Amino acid sequence: MGHNRNDGHNTKLQVLIQPNIGLDSDVRHSVVEILNKTLANEAVLTLKTRNAHWNVSGAGFIELHILFDSQYEQLNDISDEIAERARMLGGIAIGSLQEFINYTRVEEQPGIVPDILRLLADHESSIRFLREDARKCTEDYEDEGTFELLVSVMRLHEKMAWMLRSYIENEPVHGESQGMIFKKDE
Numbered sequence: 001m002g003h004n005r006n007d008g009h010n011t012k013l014q015v016l017i018q019p020n021i022g023l024d025s026d027v028r029h030s031v032v033e034i035l036n037k038t039l040a041n042e043a044v045l046t047l048k049t050r051n052a053h054w055n056v057s058g059a060g061f062i063e064l065h066i067l068f069d070s071q072y073e074q075l076n077d078i079s080d081e082i083a084e085r086a087r088m089l090g091g092i093a094i095g096s097l098q099e100f101i102n103y104t105r106v107e108e109q110p111g112i113v114p115d116i117l118r119l120l121a122d123h124e125s126s127i128r129f130l131r132e133d134a135r136k137c138t139e140d141y142e143d144e145g146t147f148e149l150l151v152s153v154m155r156l157h158e159k160m161a162w163m164l165r166s167y168i169e170n171e172p173v174h175g176e177s178q179g180m181i182f183k184k185d186e
């Protein structure tokens with residue numbers, strides 16, 4: 001560590017203090033990798049949602065303009081939580097557009113204004129990735145902190161997906177038994 005002494009001039013020199021929090025460094029490394037992939041997904045979906053907010057038009061314009069704005073804000077907050085957890089585990093949070101492109105599992109679609117169905121599909125694929133990554137964090141890595149964070153992020157996506165779905169789906173029909181409501185195709 002001696003040669004890493006910060007002389008106050010070279011900003012690249014820094015002493016990294018690894019967290020002593022009951023998680024081995026290889027575990028923390030694997031979890032940071034998961035967090036950075038998740039961060040990339042969130043960043044791409046955040047921008048796609050903002051694109052939709054900017055460019056939505058036609059019937060329902062004002063409701064959708066507002067809905068997309070509120071989802072954009074939520075996604076922004078999610079990214080912040082995920083990036084900061086990568087730092088808590090002794091890692092570096094990715095923070096460049098090129099890195100987001102390299103790590104994302106949500107498709108970047110230049111030239112396309114995302115509609116509700118496209119955003120819904122992205123939320124649902126994010127939910128599936130989060131569910132699997134959360135399972136890995138608790139079962140393979142025993143990192144309950146990240147598990148809990150990923151589950152809370154998954155639940156926010158589930159709620160956002162529900163709102164998008166509800167905007168376009170038909171009125172529910174009442175089932176035969178009192179109080180039970182199903183969609184027509186179920």
Ligand SMILES: [Fe+2]
Nearest residue numbers: 053054065069
């Ligand atoms: Fe706006």
